Amino acid sequence: MIVSGSSSQSLAASLAAALSEPLADVSVSHFPDGELLAAIEDGLASVERAVIVAATVSSDDHLELLQLQDAAREAGVGEVVTVLPYMGYARQDRAFEAGQPVSARAVARAVSTGTDRVLTVNPHERAVCDFFDPPATAVDAAPALAEPLPADLDDPVFLSPDAGAVDIAEAVRDAHGGGTVDYFEKTRRSGTEVEIAPSDVAVADRDVVVVDDIIATGGTMSEAVAVLESRGAARTFVGCVHPLLAGAAYTRLSRAGVEAIYGTDTIEGPASAVSVAPILADALE
Numbered sequence: 001m002i003v004s005g006s007s008s009q010s011l012a013a014s015l016a017a018a019l020s021e022p023l024a025d026v027s028v029s030h031f032p033d034g035e036l037l038a039a040i041e042d043g044l045a046s047v048e049r050a051v052i053v054a055a056t057v058s059s060d061d062h063l064e065l066l067q068l069q070d071a072a073r074e075a076g077v078g079e080v081v082t083v084l085p086y087m088g089y090a091r092q093d094r095a096f097e098a099g100q101p102v103s104a105r106a107v108a109r110a111v112s113t114g115t116d117r118v119l120t121v122n123p124h125e126r127a128v129c130d131f132f133d134p135p136a137t138a139v140d141a142a143p144a145l146a147e148p149l150p151a152d153l154d155d156p157v158f159l160s161p162d163a164g165a166v167d168i169a170e171a172v173r174d175a176h177g178g179g180t181v182d183y184f185e186k187t188r189r190s191g192t193e194v195e196i197a198p199s200d201v202a203v204a205d206r207d208v209v210v211v212d213d214i215i216a217t218g219g220t221m222s223e224a225v226a227v228l229e230s231r232g233a234a235r236t237f238v239g240c241v242h243p244l245l246a247g248a249a250y251t252r253l254s255r256a257g258v259e260a261i262y263g264t265d266t267i268e269g270p271a272s273a274v275s276v277a278p279i280l281a282d283a284l285e
């Protein structure tokens, strides 16, 4: 049975269809004091496996996930599998100053208590899987980012905004069929400001595809797009696995003149053109 968190309803439905498993009836309500109550309304006693699909975009998503795990256990389900299409707090994978928590570890510990297995999609660092107690694996959705690209890309360049995401650029290039791969050098100045040093690759009059694991504020991508514009790139396509697109990020990128902004349904929103359901279904079969 597939159990959906509030932020993953469309992905959970696609996954249920791909696996030919029923989709649970989940209710979410609030008490007068604001506390959340997520419940599974179906009888689960004879269910062998509950797959809880919950992108943890907000703090409420986290809490809801813990409640759904507990409800499944309480109902006597044989195996509880937790799918975190997008794992919130994963980028806080170290303490940057004394006194700070390793938030990704804290979240992983909490999630671990209610599950037998964890599956996630392109976390910022794969090592985050080690923070979970039960077996945790990360699937790679990068090749699927080639799906929405037009077949007629002109002498394309596949770029990542920093060295850490160049494997995503390579995967998209390989899935598309060919082209140059390179990356920019990025220096982060603040939570929203980054500085991008362009690579030496020639982009003038060529189609460029810039890909990253996540677009959050859009600061990184906007800088990359501005550099490409100033260097005379033809069309610029922007892709990412996790289209978080916080605040005005979508507008910011649209105004920068990109041809298309797309991502996957690990986070559901205006740019979720690619479904990771087939990839997750493979990993769950």
Ligand code: R5P
Pocket (backbone or CB within 6 Å): 161, 162, 164, 165, 191, 192, 194, 212, 213, 214, 215, 216, 217, 218, 219, 220, 221
């Ligand atoms: C950082 O290394 C990540 O790969 C992304 O480049 C970054 O998190 C994107 O954040 P933003 O959209 O806020 O610049």
